[in-house]
Amino acid sequence: MTPVIHIVDDDASFRTALGRLVEASGFRVASYGSGEEILSRLPTAEPGCILLDLQMPGLSGADLQDRLSQAAPLLPTVFLTGHGDIATTVRAIKAGAEDFLEKPVSAKDLLEAINRALLQNEKRCAEHHRIDKLHALAAGLTPREFQVFDLVVRGKRNKQVAFELGTSERTVKAHRHAIMEKLEVNSLAEMVSIAERLGLLNAPKRGGSAP
Template sequence: MPGLVHVVDDDPSFRTAIERRLKLAGYDVATYASAQDLLDAAPGDDQPGCILLDVRIPGLSGPELQSRLVASGSTLPIIFLTGHADTATTVRTIKAGAEDFLTKPVSSELLLDAIERALVRQEAVRSQRGRLEVFRAHLARLTPREWQVFDLIVRGKINKQIAYDLGTTERTVKAHRHQVMEKMEVHSLAELVSIAERLGMLDTKGG
């Protein structure tokens, strides 16, 4: 799975060596001498890619750059590389979502393994995000009344209760329910609840 690897390291010889290794493995490579250079380039995450990031770089450190990228909503996975591994930094960066933490000098096998895992995870995040966008588009097709019915169904109300809550008949609720299932493109209540959960609809009213 080729992709674009962003290498951030202040050591020019290391950047050159890593770039050569990654290009041999079929990856596109962009190199940066500092965290600020990467931020200035503002790499998008619209194509497969990841960041190889040195922990100790002049100016903005690796973990600080990670915080900035997370805050900006970037989904580019980060693999940390360091010549001086310390447990506290490792734990902190992994907790903040880093893909891996490798110690220099790193073998090509370890490095390429970590990059491949990072790209697979990024693809999973992207496809999940894509599916949420599809769900939101389906949701936007519901009429206000269908939306109310959807909301009550996923909170566990039966047709009779929904009819009472909305001041309508069970028959009308059944018709709305059918429309909701069709527009949301689902075949079961379980699927509907799962979508509502993923869209964060079930957190809003405390259950």
């Protein structure tokens, strides 16, 4: 699928010129005259990235970046601005911007930045799909299996799990075997890795059903 490059800039002539360059390089283009406009018609899950002007009337590029990090987290942002400074650059990069280019920018530098952003988009999408699969696998655990899983990945031994849940070690072992099959893993280390990626180890100990 051909990536979509989302251009957000209040300068219509600049958007047009940039759009022509991007399209001539084989990409599709979606243009927006303001931050409010892109938020009103958020990009779909298609591959792509965002070329974002920093200084715009209304919602600034930096504020829009904050909003898009929540609304469209898979799309990397490349800032294009004629008003760049070190402090703004640092803030943008810390907030997750893929690149920061000052206008006028050469076609070579721009396309290189777009290609880097598209690689990052590909990585984010792949990780997103992996996390979705892990959530689906964890959702297949029964409430009791999830209790055992939650305790085991926090370092509890079978005997401790059995005592805490008021059951036998044999039952805990049976649950662990079922959990490993459902999560498609072969070791405790892999179970812990899944728990970390799902954010379970940062949450309080739970005894309920799977997320």
